[in-house]
Amino acid sequence: MREAGLSVGLYxxxxxxxVRERxxxxxRKISRAAVAEFVADIETYATERAADGASPTFFETVTALALREFDRQEVDVAVLEVGIGGRLDATSVVDPVASAVTAVTLEHTDVLGDTVAEIARDLAAVAPADAPLITAATxxxxxxxxxxxxDVLTVGAGAGNLDGNGEGDATxxxxxxxxxxxxxxxxxxxxxxxVTVETPARTVGTRLPLLGAHQARNAGVATALVEQLLDRPGLAVVSDDVPDATAALERGMRNAHWPGRFEVMGRDPLVVLDGAHNPGGCETLVEVL
Structure with a gap:
């Protein structure tokens, strides 16, 4: 979206x-001055709530900071990542115009449930009111x-890959x-x-600086989200305002950077930094290695 000239907030x-990385x-990270001003503004409220035994959590507080910053900066699009699940997550105060569940693994089981099906049902609460929920879940x-x-829009490799030769599938x-x-x-x-992504509207082919077949599915989810925004009536983000959306998507993917996600820090010897911290993430890390 930034490659198309839009201002984008990312949380x-x-x-x-x-913490400003969030x-x-x-x-660009939020400025130290903006963080300090926010802390000063909410100090009395947070202290009073704490005295009543209902102090805002760290994540709730930072979510409020993010939403205020995006409003102040008048971004065209705000992208919010949930913290824990979807039903009761702090980000649920927002009514989304497009939402996605990339993949589901056992995580926060004490809150969300003991099985991936239970966790998926909780995550499904992020679905927008009048648009499909996009997912690469299986x-x-x-x-x-x-x-x-x-109303669910699915992302995946399907029975075979795009060119039908049986090689290079994102299984x-x-x-x-x-x-x-x-x-x-x-x-x-x-x-x-x-990576190649094929939607009813376009085919996107590019190279990602993020390794692993799972990143092809993530690219498919991202493409579907952007297309929902392009088709959304009444928003500033409409097709006529985004020239050559396919080229913008390809450039955006090519320039993607995600520190701590199979980040290659050195090549001789090979040193990789990855923050995998749940069963699904660890399995994916092993597959990429």
Whole structure:
């Protein structure tokens, strides 16, 4: 979206070194001055709530900071990553125009449930009111999402890859045979991965500086989200305002950077930094290695 000339706010977690990493506008971290001003503004309120035994959590507080910053910066689009689940997450105060569940693994089981199906049902609460919920989930997780949401747009490799030669699939292992958005992973080219995404509207082919077949599915989810925004009536983000959306998507993917996600820090010897911290993330890390 930034490659198309839009101003984009990004809220993610956790951070690696600096809490300001969680809140970015057009790639720039929120300023120290903005954080300090926010803390001063909410200090009395937070102290009073704490005295009543209802202090805002760290994540709730930082979410409020992010939303205020995006409002102040008048971003065209705000991208919010949930913290824990979807139903009761702090980000649920927002009514989304497009939402996605990338994948589901066992995480925060004390809050969300003991199975991927239970967790998926909770995550499905992020679905927008009048648009499909986009997901690359598979197997029981996909079934759980379908239990909660009628309108689901699926992303996956399907029964075969895009060119039909049986090579380079982003294997779904339980995904739909005929997904709405099809993806293929063409393998590594140095420290980049070749990715193709096919939607009813376009075919996007590029190289990602993020390795692994799972990143092809993530690219498919991102493409579907952007297309929902392009088609959304009444928003500033409409097709006529975004020239050559396919080229912008390809440039955006090529310039993607995600510190701590199979980040190659050195090549001789090979040193990789990855923050995998749940069963699904660890399995994916092993597959990429």
């Amino acid at each position: 993610t977690s956790p951070h690696l070194e600096d 809140i970015r506008v057009d790639g 197997d029981d997780a996909l079934a759980g999402i379908h239990e909660e949401v009628d 779904d292992n339980g995904g739909p045979d005929d997904p709405d958005v099809r993806v293929a992973y063409g393998g590594r080219e140095g420290l980049e991965g070749a």
